[in-house]
Amino acid sequence: MSISERKEREKSEMRELVLQTALKLFIDKGFENVSIRKIADAIDYSPGTIYLYYKDKDEILFELHNRGFSEFYKFQLAVQNIEDPIARLDAHGRAYIDFALSNPEYYDIMFIARAPAKKIKLFNNWELGDRTYSLLKDNVKSCIDAGYYQGQNLEAVVFALWAFVHGIASLIIRERMQLVPKDVLQQLTAGALQFMKSTAK
Amino acid sequence: MSISERKEREKSEMRELVLQTALKLFIDKGFENVSIRKIADAIDYSPGTIYLYYKDKDEILFELHNRGFSEFYKFQLAVQNIEDPIARLDAHGRAYIDFALSNPEYYDIMFIARAPAKKIKLFNNWELGDRTYSLLKDNVKSCIDAGYYQGQNLEAVVFALWAFVHGIASLIIRERMQLVPKDVLQQLTAGALQFMKSTAK
Amino acid sequence: MSISERKEREKSEMRELVLQTALKLFIDKGFENVSIRKIADAIDYSPGTIYLYYKDKDEILFELHNRGFSEFYKFQLAVQNIEDPIARLDAHGRAYIDFALSNPEYYDIMFIARAPAKKIKLFNNWELGDRTYSLLKDNVKSCIDAGYYQGQNLEAVVFALWAFVHGIASLIIRERMQLVPKDVLQQLTAGALQFMKSTAK
Amino acid sequence: MSISERKEREKSEMRELVLQTALKLFIDKGFENVSIRKIADAIDYSPGTIYLYYKDKDEILFELHNRGFSEFYKFQLAVQNIEDPIARLDAHGRAYIDFALSNPEYYDIMFIARAPAKKIKLFNNWELGDRTYSLLKDNVKSCIDAGYYQGQNLEAVVFALWAFVHGIASLIIRERMQLVPKDVLQQLTAGALQFMKSTAK
DNA sequence: CATGAATGAGAGTTCATTCAT
DNA sequence: GATGAATGAACTCTCATTCAT
Numbered sequence: 001m002s003i004s005e006r007k008e009r010e011k012s013e014m015r016e017l018v019l020q021t022a023l024k025l026f027i028d029k030g031f032e033n034v035s036i037r038k039i040a041d042a043i044d045y046s047p048g049t050i051y052l053y054y055k056d057k058d059e060i061l062f063e064l065h066n067r068g069f070s071e072f073y074k075f076q077l078a079v080q081n082i083e084d085p086i087a088r089l090d091a092h093g094r095a096y097i098d099f100a101l102s103n104p105e106y107y108d109i110m111f112i113a114r115a116p117a118k119k120i121k122l123f124n125n126w127e128l129g130d131r132t133y134s135l136l137k138d139n140v141k142s143c144i145d146a147g148y149y150q151g152q153n154l155e156a157v158v159f160a161l162w163a164f165v166h167g168i169a170s171l172i173i174r175e176r177m178q179l180v181p182k183d184v185l186q187q188l189t190a191g192a193l194q195f196m197k198s199t200a201k
Numbered sequence: 202m203s204i205s206e207r208k209e210r211e212k213s214e215m216r217e218l219v220l221q222t223a224l225k226l227f228i229d230k231g232f233e234n235v236s237i238r239k240i241a242d243a244i245d246y247s248p249g250t251i252y253l254y255y256k257d258k259d260e261i262l263f264e265l266h267n268r269g270f271s272e273f274y275k276f277q278l279a280v281q282n283i284e285d286p287i288a289r290l291d292a293h294g295r296a297y298i299d300f301a302l303s304n305p306e307y308y309d310i311m312f313i314a315r316a317p318a319k320k321i322k323l324f325n326n327w328e329l330g331d332r333t334y335s336l337l338k339d340n341v342k343s344c345i346d347a348g349y350y351q352g353q354n355l356e357a358v359v360f361a362l363w364a365f366v367h368g369i370a371s372l373i374i375r376e377r378m379q380l381v382p383k384d385v386l387q388q389l390t391a392g393a394l395q396f397m398k399s400t401a402k
Numbered sequence: 403m404s405i406s407e408r409k410e411r412e413k414s415e416m417r418e419l420v421l422q423t424a425l426k427l428f429i430d431k432g433f434e435n436v437s438i439r440k441i442a443d444a445i446d447y448s449p450g451t452i453y454l455y456y457k458d459k460d461e462i463l464f465e466l467h468n469r470g471f472s473e474f475y476k477f478q479l480a481v482q483n484i485e486d487p488i489a490r491l492d493a494h495g496r497a498y499i500d501f502a503l504s505n506p507e508y509y510d511i512m513f514i515a516r517a518p519a520k521k522i523k524l525f526n527n528w529e530l531g532d533r534t535y536s537l538l539k540d541n542v543k544s545c546i547d548a549g550y551y552q553g554q555n556l557e558a559v560v561f562a563l564w565a566f567v568h569g570i571a572s573l574i575i576r577e578r579m580q581l582v583p584k585d586v587l588q589q590l591t592a593g594a595l596q597f598m599k600s601t602a603k
Numbered sequence: 604m605s606i607s608e609r610k611e612r613e614k615s616e617m618r619e620l621v622l623q624t625a626l627k628l629f630i631d632k633g634f635e636n637v638s639i640r641k642i643a644d645a646i647d648y649s650p651g652t653i654y655l656y657y658k659d660k661d662e663i664l665f666e667l668h669n670r671g672f673s674e675f676y677k678f679q680l681a682v683q684n685i686e687d688p689i690a691r692l693d694a695h696g697r698a699y700i701d702f703a704l705s706n707p708e709y710y711d712i713m714f715i716a717r718a719p720a721k722k723i724k725l726f727n728n729w730e731l732g733d734r735t736y737s738l739l740k741d742n743v744k745s746c747i748d749a750g751y752y753q754g755q756n757l758e759a760v761v762f763a764l765w766a767f768v769h770g771i772a773s774l775i776i777r778e779r780m781q782l783v784p785k786d787v788l789q790q791l792t793a794g795a796l797q798f799m800k801s802t803a804k
Numbered sequence: 805c806a807t808g809a810a811t812g813a814g815a816g817t818t819c820a821t822t823c824a825t
Numbered sequence: 826g827a828t829g830a831a832t833g834a835a836c837t838c839t840c841a842t843t844c845a846t
């Protein structure tokens with residue numbers, strides 16, 4: 001028993017290693033930089049070995065994608081225990097950007113990179129994205145129930161807020177704010193979030 | 202003189218031809234579909250010829266990027282003659298998204314794709330982006346001067362609004378709204394823009 | 403004794419299992435589809451295990467080849483009890499084609515595929531083929547003894563008849579009669595056999 | 604003009620070189636031995652270069668296949684001027700086997716190897732095979748018209764004769780007559796042909 | 805000015821086989 | 826006896842780029 005358990009563990013450790021290596025390559029030079037060969041090289045294995053752990057490249061990308069959503073969800077949950085709806089929604093937005101900027105490679109795969117895996121897979125598992133979307137919707141709803149966002153359409157507000165945080169995250173990750181010094185950028189982001197918060201009422 | 206002028210013109214016509222062809226390939230099947238060979242094939246020239254007009258692939262991408270900004274700027278100017286600052290700002294936002302969705306390949310290169318050209322070039326020419334940014338800033342400033350966005354920081358609002366429209370555009374272009382039917386998506390976008398407009402005061 | 407006997411039996415059962423699995427893969431998707439890995443997968447063993455029972459891939463192919471001849475021989479024997487030599491020879495020909503078309507994978511390995519195993523083995527075991535050849539020769543001889551094929555050389559007739567049925571079988575198996583509808587092909591084959599029978603005298 | 608002509612010639616010479624090299628590899632170790640890499644290696648070019656002359660591997664195989672039929676047809680025509688129908692048919696059979704044995708690689712691709720190119724192509728061009736088939740049919744018909752093969756069905760005889768010569772050719776090419784000394788084999792073949800000729804009446 | 809032949813590197817993937825455990 | 830991890834070589838094919846002509 002213990003032997004097979006160890007094997008299992010080793011197997012999943014290897015999968016993890018492949019995954020993390022792919023992620024690292026991704027960070028360095030983006031999507032196109034991730035190749036089976038490079039992953040193999042980076043961990044000193046032969047290309048064929050990768051295929052013992054993943055069916056094909058898509059599967060790696062897809063797992064990365066799922067992993068990202070999973071991490072992301074946990075990250076967002078951490079904020080849900082705040083009582084005041086506005087404070088919670090505000091914290092949610094900050095957490096969103098926080099996650100995106102501390103895990104740019106995940107965020108990129110999840111929300112920016114061109115659909116990596118075959119469509120079918122994407123469709124089947126977009127529920128992962130939905131779960132996240134629902135969280136945001138619930139938070140906005142709580143605000144509306146508490147009297148904020150009066151006269152606004154729920155779906156429209158949710159989409160607007162998502163677009164807003166995604167816009168910030170993706171502009172930064174894809175380096176369109178390069179020329180703005182880091183600290184200024186932080187202030188700018190904080191200011192924008194602050195502004196957004198103020199629009200609740 | 203006249204001869205060298207003609208030469209110049211021919212040269213720039215050829216550059217243009219290459220550019221438009223690249224764009225067409227881009228639109229048809231996405232970024233990865235653009236290869237020197239395919240461009241050459243499409244215009245019945247040999248691959249080598251491309252290099253007489255462009256130093257390398259990056260340069261083509263970079264010029265496409267500039268061209269995009271140029272078109273974009275013109276597009277945005279069309280809206281600047283609206284008198285009422287709020288109406289103007291609103292129209293500006295709509296125009297932004299309108300441009301992005303009708304020229305997704307330009308928008309992608311400009312604001313989403315990983316920096317195509319070497320950093321140096323980017324630095325030199327990011328003024329193109331600045332010009333656009335200034336336009337938005339002016340419009341927001343007009344609104345503030347007219348008594349809207351009271352108590353808000355100019356830069357923060359500008360960044361927020363930009364992030365907002367960019368968020369919408371990039372979520373759609375990179376197909377993260379795939380599962381939402383087209384007409385519903387249009388309503389959603391309109392609703393979000395409407396909401397954003399309402400936050401001006 | 404009994405223990406080693408059991409071991410023997412188990413060993414030969416496993417060899418059998420591997421063989422049948424190879425055959426199945428063969429039938430399903432043709433020659434190129436047979437790989438050690440796929441055989442192993444299909445019977446839930448690891449690739450390494452196969453090598454405990456067969457030295458290499460060639461050996462599997464070679465045994466398949468032998469097995470084919472063995473089956474083939476039995477098949478042909480079934481016809482030998484027909485009294486009339488011409489009727490027997492005719493039935494022999496039909497049986498030949500019948501076997502080939504109902505066991506195309508065997509037939510292919512036996513008579514069409516490029517020598518699978520090292521030549522040495524082939525030499526040693528071509529007696530299997532000889533046994534089959536003798537059967538045919540005996541039948542033709544009986545016909546000659548009975549007054550048919552007058553003035554013909556025995557060996558020449560035997561070779562001609564073999565070539566004839568092999569020609570039919572291999573044209574069909576290797577899909578050179580693809581464009582002929584199945585039922586037409588059957589009539590054609592029957593007609594050709596009929597013609598061949600008529601040449602006995 | 605002369606320049607472009609020379610280029611043309613060089614291009615077609617290179618195509619020819621690739622083709623002949625493929626053919627050579629084919630002879631040595633059969634179908635599976637033909638790879639783009641090996642062709643390239645053999646003529647001291649890089650693999651990519653092959654693709655300047657042929658779209659893909661299928662195209663090479665397909666051209667080989669066509670070339671074979673073309674040569675084959677010419678070969679068979681050489682025999683058509685014989686007046687006497689029986690003599691002509693007999694010569695036809697000899698020519699068939701002669702071609703097969705002097706061009707085993709062509710014959711293999713044409714009539715033995717598993718369909719190399721995509722089915723569609725095969726279908727479109729099987730007319731090449733038909734042309735050959737018609738030739739044989741005409742010859743048999745002439746014999747029948749001259750009073751031979753009385754009471755026989757034309758199609759059946761044609762198929763039988765084709766199967767017969769193909770059987771001889773393919774047994775030899777795929778080395779099922781290995782153990783028979785060359786000269787004995789030649790006598791055997793001659794004998795079989797002689798027998799076949801004698802069956803015309 | 806333009807060609808087009810050629811390359812070398814790299815992509816994803818599959819395979820027969822080995823070997824320490 | 827069996828495993829399964831790993832390899833190295835092979836596969837087809839595409840690409841940006843160079844350079845003699």
